[in-house]
Amino acid sequence: MSIDKSDLLYEIRRFAAEVVGLAAPSWAKGRAPDPVLFRKAADLGLFRLQVPHSEGGLGMGFMHKAYACKALAAADFGFAMSVVNTHNVAARIASSGSDETRASFLPALLWGESSACTALTEPAAGSDIAAMQTRATKAGGKWVLNGEKCWIVNARHASTAIVYAQTADQGDIDGIAAFVVDLTASGCRRYATSSDFAQSSAGTGGFVLTDLTLPEANMILAPGQGFRSIMEEINGARTYVAAMCCGMMEAGLRHASAHGASRRAFGKPLSAHQGWRIPLARAETALAAARALTDIAIAAVHAGHDAQLQAALAKVAATDAATTHLPALLHAMGAEGLDTRYPMARHLAAAQIATLVDGSTEMLLERIARLARPIPHTSN
Numbered sequence: 001m002s003i004d005k006s007d008l009l010y011e012i013r014r015f016a017a018e019v020v021g022l023a024a025p026s027w028a029k030g031r032a033p034d035p036v037l038f039r040k041a042a043d044l045g046l047f048r049l050q051v052p053h054s055e056g057g058l059g060m061g062f063m064h065k066a067y068a069c070k071a072l073a074a075a076d077f078g079f080a081m082s083v084v085n086t087h088n089v090a091a092r093i094a095s096s097g098s099d100e101t102r103a104s105f106l107p108a109l110l111w112g113e114s115s116a117c118t119a120l121t122e123p124a125a126g127s128d129i130a131a132m133q134t135r136a137t138k139a140g141g142k143w144v145l146n147g148e149k150c151w152i153v154n155a156r157h158a159s160t161a162i163v164y165a166q167t168a169d170q171g172d173i174d175g176i177a178a179f180v181v182d183l184t185a186s187g188c189r190r191y192a193t194s195s196d197f198a199q200s201s202a203g204t205g206g207f208v209l210t211d212l213t214l215p216e217a218n219m220i221l222a223p224g225q226g227f228r229s230i231m232e233e234i235n236g237a238r239t240y241v242a243a244m245c246c247g248m249m250e251a252g253l254r255h256a257s258a259h260g261a262s263r264r265a266f267g268k269p270l271s272a273h274q275g276w277r278i279p280l281a282r283a284e285t286a287l288a289a290a291r292a293l294t295d296i297a298i299a300a301v302h303a304g305h306d307a308q309l310q311a312a313l314a315k316v317a318a319t320d321a322a323t324t325h326l327p328a329l330l331h332a333m334g335a336e337g338l339d340t341r342y343p344m345a346r347h348l349a350a351a352q353i354a355t356l357v358d359g360s361t362e363m364l365l366e367r368i369a370r371l372a373r374p375i376p377h378t379s380n
């Protein structure tokens with residue numbers, strides 16, 4: 001049966017507004033999403049979007065994933081991050097996994113029965129990924145992993161992870177490989193990361209691997225391919241994070257303007273006061289610019305072009321817009337903006353998180369500077 005893509009996006013938007021948005025206030029108070037929600041997301045196809053038909057997926061392109069992320073984040077950024085991280089692992093295992101890993105891990109991921117994460121960050125290696133210290137060593141035809149990963153979406157509950165590890169000397173980017181790891185195996189101790197900012201819906205946590213042994217077939221990216229694949233895939237991730245920020249801004253504007261139309265002060269609706277409307281107009285302007293750059297980046301990634309510059313521009317513009325204007329939109333709703341019925345405070349924290357994940361703002365500005373205005377070579 002062929003799926004009409006516009007109908008699918010419509011259904012995802014409805015699911016975000018009517019199901020995710022209603023459940024999200026309790027997540028801001030530390031409760032975890034009900035697993036039923038992940039199965040509903042699976043029924044919609046959210047874990048199969050970019051998985052090929054031959055592996056039970058929908059065979060769609062990046063564009064659909066980016067707009068699905070945007071729709072989900074308008075309701076809750078953490079939930080959107082959780083879904084897309086499981087989706088990405090499923091798509092990676094479907095495209096590069098061995099027969100054994102596809103058979104063992106894929107069905108549960110595609111149908112929302114379990115979740116997954118991608119683990120790069122470590123206590124001593126964040127922006128500087130090449131400094132990772134998690135080691136993979138070969139012993140008796142098996143891989144043995146030792147190290148710690150932290151600040152990982154879904155690590156609290158994921159059963160599957162793609163773990164990046166160093167097989168050569170520390171700092172050697174050609175030594176970095178990736179492995180499919182069963183996080184329920186002995187040799188893995190996980191922990192939740194608690195922070196008022198790390199929303200429980202993102203399931204943020206970490207894990208320590210101690211002599212965790214893997215069959216050879218669980219190496220999904222060989223040394224040399226690991227770092228290259230991070231650099232290629234990260235442009236997609238930066239772009240969908242930009243789309244998520246646009247989704248949160250659209251939601252913020254919608255709630256603030258509805259509040260301004262219904263709340264009266266000094267004898268007329270708030271929205272009839274010119275001074276009240278100005279911050280909304282500024283937010284609208286920043287959103288329009290961020291959305292235009294994000295749409296350009298989405299089209300570039302979707303078409304398979306080198307989207308380094310477009311993705312960096314989109315993410316910087318969208319995170320700047322969200323971190324600057326979401327506080328103003330919350331402020332425009334007065335005290336009511338803090339009520340957990342509205343996503344304003346959650347989105348504000350999420351916008352801050354968005355400035356760090358998949359390349360911090362400083363890393364992206366460095367990339368923009370290098371790509372947009374290359375430094376001329378000098379002889380001395």
Ligand SMILES: Cc1cc2nc3c(=O)[nH]c(=O)nc-3n(C[C@H](O)[C@H](O)[C@H](O)COP(=O)(O)OP(=O)(O)OC[C@H]3O[C@@H](n4cnc5c(N)ncnc54)[C@H](O)[C@@H]3O)c2cc1C
Nearest residue numbers: 118119120121126127128151152153353356357358360362
């Ligand atoms: C909620 C959440 C979820 C996450 N999920 C994942 C996940 O699923 N998987 C994963 O692998 N990681 C994940 N991360 C980690 C994220 O990718 C890192 O936070 C990010 O790479 C930055 O690393 P760091 O936090 O160690 O900061 P650092 O690298 O220590 O940087 C600290 C600050 O210094 C700045 N800085 C660093 N180097 C430079 C420089 N050369 N010049 C100028 N400024 C610099 C940075 O921009 C930042 O502001 C997550 C983080 C958060 C907060």
